[in-house]
Amino acid sequence: xxxxxxxxxxxxxxxxxxxxxxxxxxxxxxxxxxxxxxxxxxxxxxxxxxxxxxxxxxxxxxxxxxxxxxxxxxxxxxxxxxxxxxxxxxxxxxxxxxxxxxxxxxxxxxxxxxxxxxxxxxxxxxxxxxxxxxxxxxxxxxxxxxxxxxxxxxxxxxxxxxxxxxxxxxxxxxxxxxxxxxxxxxxxxxxxxxxxxxxxxxxxxxxxxxxxxxxxxxxxxxxxxxxxxxxxxxxxxxxxxxxxxxxxxxxxxxxxxxxxxxxxxxxxxxxxxxxxxxxxxxxxxxxxx
Numbered sequence: 001x002x003x004x005x006x007x008x009x010x011x012x013x014x015x016x017x018x019x020x021x022x023x024x025x026x027x028x029x030x031x032x033x034x035x036x037x038x039x040x041x042x043x044x045x046x047x048x049x050x051x052x053x054x055x056x057x058x059x060x061x062x063x064x065x066x067x068x069x070x071x072x073x074x075x076x077x078x079x080x081x082x083x084x085x086x087x088x089x090x091x092x093x094x095x096x097x098x099x100x101x102x103x104x105x106x107x108x109x110x111x112x113x114x115x116x117x118x119x120x121x122x123x124x125x126x127x128x129x130x131x132x133x134x135x136x137x138x139x140x141x142x143x144x145x146x147x148x149x150x151x152x153x154x155x156x157x158x159x160x161x162x163x164x165x166x167x168x169x170x171x172x173x174x175x176x177x178x179x180x181x182x183x184x185x186x187x188x189x190x191x192x193x194x195x196x197x198x199x200x201x202x203x204x205x206x207x208x209x210x211x212x213x214x215x216x217x218x219x220x221x222x223x224x225x226x227x228x229x230x231x232x233x234x235x236x237x238x239x240x241x242x243x244x245x246x247x248x249x250x251x252x253x254x255x256x257x258x259x260x261x262x263x264x265x266x267x268x269x270x271x272x273x274x275x276x277x278x279x280x281x282x283x284x285x286x287x288x289x
Contacts, residue, residue: 001129001158002072002099003200003222004037005215006184007207008045010253011059013265019055021062023262028066030261034211036071037201037218039063040101043076044138045205045249050267053084057091064096074203078103078133082118089126099129101161101203106139112147123154130156135163135186145172152181161186161203167193174198188240192233195221205248206239209255210288238284245277255281 009031012023031039041063042048042056051059060075067073075092077100079085089100104110105118123130132151136142142164151157162170163186170190173183174197182200185191191202195218207214213232220229243251247270254273256262266272273281 001182002038002074002131002184003182003218004202005035005207005211005218006038006040006072006074006201006203007031007036007211007214008040008043008203008205009063010208010249010256010262011042011046011051012262013267014263015265017265017267019059020263020265024059024062025066027256027261028063031207031211032067032070035215036207036211037215038072038074038098039067040074040076040203041097043101043203044103044135045208045252046076047249047267047270048076048078050270053088053091056088057095060092060097061095072098074099074101074131076101076103078105080105080108082121085118085122086125089122089128089130093126093128097128099131099158100126101131101133103133103135104139104141104143106141109141112144115141115143115147116150119151119157120154123156127156129158131158131184132160133163133186134160137163145169145176148173149176152176158182159184159200162194162199163187165190167197170194170199171197188243189237192217192221192229196224196226196229205243205252206236206288208252209239209243209259209285210236213288236288238287242280242284245280246273251277251281254278255285258282258285 012020075097077088134143159182165187185194
């Protein structure tokens with residue numbers, strides 16, 4: 001259903017932290033023109049944790065309207081409260097999103113049984129394709145492949161985003177994949193390798209900065225062109241690494257600002273990139289040209 005380079009879009013803001021809808025439209029057009037295969041609105045990179053529910057739904061609605069059906073829009077609707085995740089998912093469905101991306105509940109550390117019941121409750125409540133999202137480095141919650149196996153046959157659960165960066169975990173998940181359930185990388189540094197192993201694409205931070213190249217890596221990897229994909233991906237490895245020199249989305253927002261696409265806006269507790277890190281990110285951007 002979804003494949004290729006799916007950008008986890010930054011959310012443009014003015015310097016006072018308010019939403020910048022003009023720059024959001026500019027970003028959407030930039031990605032469509034550059035060949036991005038899909039957009040995730042309101043994921044981790046979109047600062048979903050610092051937007052309130054009304055803003056969250058508003059951004060999803062705007063992105064769907066701006067994309068106007070040209071590429072898929074996947075809405076980030078995960079929460080550490082099942083009822084809140086259902087509300088956000090329903091909002092995304094009403095806005096016309098093509099699917100939802102649901103991060104594991106963060107901070108409260110549910111059991112594996114709790115994860116199964118959480119995701120089943122959302123899937124049963126809202127009839128929209130849903131992608132599971134495991135990023136234990138940020139959530140303090142690790143969804144095991146065995147748990148994913150219990151969820152993969154729920155009719156509207158269509159995939160999993162694996163951001164562990166562990167290719168052995170990725171391989172275990174790919175063994176579960178079929179025509180109705182796909183695996184997506186959530187770790188730019190290993191995404192090319194995971195796609196060559198059978199994943200269907202990358203939900204990417206790097207794609208914010210080098211969308212055309214990231215699309216090309218994914219396209220070649222999906223076509224089985226290992227040498228071609230790896231050659232291009234080698235030029236992106238500095239970005240894959242250095243866009244995390246501080247907590248994401250701090251470096252990527254700075255980089256997109258340097259491209260002239262957004263203002264210098266980010267919400268506390270996130271801060272603008274430390275000046276000592278600017279040269280490192282700049283070098284990574286130059287390497288990706």
